[in-house]
Amino acid sequence: MVTEQTPLTTPEEDEPTGEPKIRATDVSVYYGDKKAIDEVSIDVHTEHVTAFIGPSGCGKSTFLRTLNRMNDTIPSARVEGTIELDGEDIYQSGMDVVQLRARVGMVFQKPNPFPKSIYENIAYGPRIHGLAQGKGELDAIVERSLQRAGLWDEVKDRIEDSGTALSGGQQQRLCIARAIAVDPEVILMDEPCSALDPIATAKIEELIDELRGRYAIVIVTHSMQQAARVSQRTAFFHLGHLVEYGHTSDIFTNPREQKTQDYITGRYG
Amino acid sequence: MSEMRAPTRTPEFEARLKQRYAAERRFKLAGLGAIAFSVAILVFLLGNMLSNGLGGFQRTVFEVPVDLSRMALSVPATDNEASAVRSLQSQGLPEIVQYAAEEALGSEGASQINSEAWRIVAQEVIADPALLRGSNTYSLPTNEDIASAYAGDGKLHLQPLANELAEQGLLHDAFDPGFMTRSDATDPQLVGIWGALKGSILTMIVTLLLAFPVGVLAALYLEEYAPRNRWTDIIEVSINNLAAVPSIIFGLLGLAVFLTLFPSFRSAPLIGGMTLALMTMPVIVISGRNAIKAVPPSIRDGALAIGASPVQVVFHHVLPLALPGILTGTIIGMARALGETAPLLLIGMRAFVATPPSGFTDNATVLPMQIFLWSDQIDRGFVERTSAAIIVLLIFLLLMNGLAIYLRNKFEKRW
Numbered sequence: 001m002v003t004e005q006t007p008l009t010t011p012e013e014d015e016p017t018g019e020p021k022i023r024a025t026d027v028s029v030y031y032g033d034k035k036a037i038d039e040v041s042i043d044v045h046t047e048h049v050t051a052f053i054g055p056s057g058c059g060k061s062t063f064l065r066t067l068n069r070m071n072d073t074i075p076s077a078r079v080e081g082t083i084e085l086d087g088e089d090i091y092q093s094g095m096d097v098v099q100l101r102a103r104v105g106m107v108f109q110k111p112n113p114f115p116k117s118i119y120e121n122i123a124y125g126p127r128i129h130g131l132a133q134g135k136g137e138l139d140a141i142v143e144r145s146l147q148r149a150g151l152w153d154e155v156k157d158r159i160e161d162s163g164t165a166l167s168g169g170q171q172q173r174l175c176i177a178r179a180i181a182v183d184p185e186v187i188l189m190d191e192p193c194s195a196l197d198p199i200a201t202a203k204i205e206e207l208i209d210e211l212r213g214r215y216a217i218v219i220v221t222h223s224m225q226q227a228a229r230v231s232q233r234t235a236f237f238h239l240g241h242l243v244e245y246g247h248t249s250d251i252f253t254n255p256r257e258q259k260t261q262d263y264i265t266g267r268y269g
Numbered sequence: 270m271s272e273m274r275a276p277t278r279t280p281e282f283e284a285r286l287k288q289r290y291a292a293e294r295r296f297k298l299a300g301l302g303a304i305a306f307s308v309a310i311l312v313f314l315l316g317n318m319l320s321n322g323l324g325g326f327q328r329t330v331f332e333v334p335v336d337l338s339r340m341a342l343s344v345p346a347t348d349n350e351a352s353a354v355r356s357l358q359s360q361g362l363p364e365i366v367q368y369a370a371e372e373a374l375g376s377e378g379a380s381q382i383n384s385e386a387w388r389i390v391a392q393e394v395i396a397d398p399a400l401l402r403g404s405n406t407y408s409l410p411t412n413e414d415i416a417s418a419y420a421g422d423g424k425l426h427l428q429p430l431a432n433e434l435a436e437q438g439l440l441h442d443a444f445d446p447g448f449m450t451r452s453d454a455t456d457p458q459l460v461g462i463w464g465a466l467k468g469s470i471l472t473m474i475v476t477l478l479l480a481f482p483v484g485v486l487a488a489l490y491l492e493e494y495a496p497r498n499r500w501t502d503i504i505e506v507s508i509n510n511l512a513a514v515p516s517i518i519f520g521l522l523g524l525a526v527f528l529t530l531f532p533s534f535r536s537a538p539l540i541g542g543m544t545l546a547l548m549t550m551p552v553i554v555i556s557g558r559n560a561i562k563a564v565p566p567s568i569r570d571g572a573l574a575i576g577a578s579p580v581q582v583v584f585h586h587v588l589p590l591a592l593p594g595i596l597t598g599t600i601i602g603m604a605r606a607l608g609e610t611a612p613l614l615l616i617g618m619r620a621f622v623a624t625p626p627s628g629f630t631d632n633a634t635v636l637p638m639q640i641f642l643w644s645d646q647i648d649r650g651f652v653e654r655t656s657a658a659i660i661v662l663l664i665f666l667l668l669m670n671g672l673a674i675y676l677r678n679k680f681e682k683r684w
Contacts (some may be wrong), residue, residue: 070574075496102576112567112588127574175571182575206396 004177019087021046021186021216024068027081028049029062029071030252036062039081042235044186046216049263050210051231051248055263058237060220064188067218068104071095085186102129105254106178109191111171113178114164118155121163123147125182141181149177152205169200176207180215187211189219194224205230228252302683319660325657328445328458329416332383332438335369335390336404345396350592354391362394363387371410378434381415381427383458408443410570415440417649445639448657452625453639457650460643462661464625468538469607469665470631471626475542476549476606481599483590484553488595491554492561493583512551519548520612527617534619539629544604544616556598560591577659593677604666610637624663636662 007076020043023044037059044050044067052060062071069090071077082089090100102125113121122142122257125131132138142159146152151173155166163174181186189208193201208217219228227234230246236259244260245252254263263268276282338669342365345356370379370667394400394409417423418431419440434440451461487508495501523544527534534540572582613619618634619642626633634642636658643655647667 068574070570073570073573098576098578100576101574106574108567108570108574110567112565112571114568114571115590122579123570125341128575128581128585142636178571178575 006250012215018045020044021086023084023087023216024063024067025028025082026082027063027066027079029059029066030080031074032076036240037066038240039258040237041081042245043106044216044218044240045233046185047212047214048233049212049217049219049231051227051234052218052220052237053227053234053245053263054237056222060235060237060242061190064190064218064220065106066208067099067186067188068106070101070106072097080120083128084086099182102182104186104188105182105184105267106188106248107172107175107179107190107192109174109201110195111168113166113171113174115164117160118146118163118166119159119173122181125178131182144180147191148180148211150203150210151177167200169196169203172196172200176211178203180211184215186216186218189217191220191222194222201226224252237262270557277571282330284426304396315663317655321653322656322660324442325653325660326445326448327442328448329411329440330443331370331374331386331409331411331417331434331440332406333366333370333373333382333404333409334404335366337365337394337401338403340365342393342394342401344401350392350395351397354388357391357394358387362391366409374434375440376429377448378439380426381412381430383410383412383456385456386410411440413458413648413650416458420649423594423649429466431579433539447656449489449661452623453621453642454623457646459655460651460654462636462639462658463623465634465636465639465658466661466665467620467625467635468541469635470540470632471629472541472635473603475539477599477603478583479543480549480553480602484550484599485595487550487558487581488554488561489588491499492588493579495525504575508554510552512555514548515547516609517611517615519544520615521609522547523612523616525673534630536620536622536632536634537630538626538633541613541618541633541635542629544612548609548612549602550607552602553595554598556601557591557595560594561587561597561661563594564590590679593680596676600669600676607635607666608637608662610635610641613638616621633657635663649662670684 007160022042022044024040024042026039026041026042028035028039040063041238042050052064054060064176066079066083067090069230072081079091083091085100085103085129089095115126116124119142122131123138126138126141133140141151143156146155151170154170154172155161163171166174172195176187176189176192185265193204196204205226208219211217219227219231231247234248234251236243236251236257238253244255244257246256250256251260255264300588340361342357342360342362345353347353365638367382367541368380370382370386373379374382387528390407391406411419415431416429418425418427419435421428421443431440448461449466450463451459452464453462491501491505495504523540525542527543531540568586568590569582572586573579577585615637620632620633620634621642622634626655640658640662643651
């Protein structure tokens with residue numbers, strides 16, 4: 001399967017302008033000898049939500065995790081090709097992974113708050129990066145992050161309670177607040193709603209839409225409705241290949257590839 | 270009709286169901302039996318220890334009135350108790366006590382008073398000099414012969430005397446608080462457990478300070494940093510084997526290595542602690558690795574994803590969450606080390622030590638060694654003293670295990 005790279009010509013009001021935030025070129029990922037991702041090239045733009053869809057095991061999560069080098073924690077994983085963040089190759093030898101992950105935050109499938117207080121969950125990132133001078137500034141960061149994640153009003157009276165005592169949806173918003181507390185440029189979300197009920201999901205989707213104005217957001221999702229609702233651009237993965245990448249409206253209403261058509265109409269997946 | 274019946278309603282199915290319930294009942298009974306058996310053994314052990322050992326916290330004493338008002342004794346103004354006792358000795362206190370005993374018990378009875386009995390009077394007088402101005406009754410330890418006779422065995426010819434004095438209320442068993450503050454002695458009436466207890470505490474401190482940091486760091490490195498390859502496999506197998514090595518081998522190692530390096534510290538808690546640390550360290554590594562493995566990977570991912578460095582992930586997240594498990598394993602290892610005798614035999618901690626160690630490099634013995642030494646003695650008084658020492662050791666162990674449970678509950682996080 002040949003990777004599709006031709007820019008779409010369909011006019012859209014939110015056509016990305018300027019240089020892409022992340023530019024991945026011919027990225028392949030191997031787990032040992034097994035090739036999990038085959039020469040994927042994709043551009044991610046700021047102030048956009050980019051959705052990765054595709055059947056289970058198609059490599060969309062693997063590809064997402066290459067964007068902040070979380071695959072480094074898996075000893076057998078190997079990445080080829082280049083991934084540039086603002087024109088700088090993140091896999092070059094001089095790259096500081098700690099700094100990269102501060103710039104490219106991540107939210108996981110299962111909410112994973114630290115078993116500490118709500119305050120400590122948010123304050124941890126700014127503290128280790130030295131983003132706040134003194135308690136007052138740290139308090140301000142915590143409040144601002146929780147407000148942006150739409151959680152402040154629900155937890156402001158119990159900020160010292162354990163983060164793990166919150167409901168699933170609140171925990172996931174806490175994780176989003178934790179990610180934005182270090183002021184990243186990109187937020188990666190790996191199926192952030194798959195463990196949540198529809199109401200909590202709706203809140204997260206609303207939040208993603210609000211956050212879009214500040215960050216480049218990449219979201220992996222199993223739900224095509226969710227991709228259609230929250231994203232501006234959608235990439236369809238199948239068996240480690242990028243089948244089609246374009247405007248969300250084009251992918252869902254007028255896909256160019258038969259495989260995309262089959263997947264979104266539910267013929268397989 | 271019959272072929273229409275659902276497969277779960279056939280007689281065969283019901284027979285199988287009955288068998289299943291019967292198997293379940295048998296399993297429950299077997300489990301209950303096992304628990305009852307272990308409880309019975311525990312109750313027997315504790316009951317036996319307590320019934321034998323409570324006598325060990327007592328000693329046989331004479332009630333002797335001593336009038337000190339007409340003696341020109343004075344307590345020197347010094348904080349050093351030993352020199353005050355020496356001063357009272359030179360002022361003739363032993364003779365005064367002996368004379369008072371002859372007055373009260375008759376010459377035959379007074380010959381059975383313990384030669385160190387005057388020290389009791391000396392200590393009480395030093396604690397309260399006002400006693401010098403009047404007559405008081407003191408409980409003075411007997412010697413071992415009449416103590417045996419009073420208990421109903423030992424020398425037969427002393428038994429009438431013992432019975433007579435007991436009937437007059439002059440001879441009886443009394444609680445001996447000094448057992449917890451004295452050290453080893455040749456006379457069972459005069460022994461105490463404090464020297465061995467302090468030796469055990471000092472040895473355990475050395476063991477903990479060496480084994481805990483080394484064990485935890487090794488566990489953290491192996492779990493969080495070390496690549497999985499043949500070398501780490503070899504190290505893992507070696508550590509597991511180390512934990513299974515008989516303790517006497519560690520004693521030989523301590524003898525060969527530590528006593529060659531520090532020959533002047535023979536039978537010191539420092540060397541004992543170092544030897545026991547070798548034995549405890551693998552236990553801490555193994556339990557520590559299991560505790561670290563149990564920390565959910567999602568916590569590590571969460572911390573890494575906001576830009577924590579691997580060291581920060583380990584010390585801010587993994588270690589605090591693994592700490593309850595590590596502490597439990599550590600205290601189990603320490604409890605094993607506390608009860609260990611064999612390796613300490615080899616490095617010379619079986620010496621007769623009559624004064625409690627004042628530091629890590631003094632001669633010392635430990636509780637299990639004291640039990641071993643006393644159980645070797647032939648005097649009847651040592652039998653009860655041995656049981657009493659066992660009770661002290663068991664209480665020390667219970668306190669350590671209680672501490673483990675307390676620490677685990679205190680640091681345990683729920684999510």
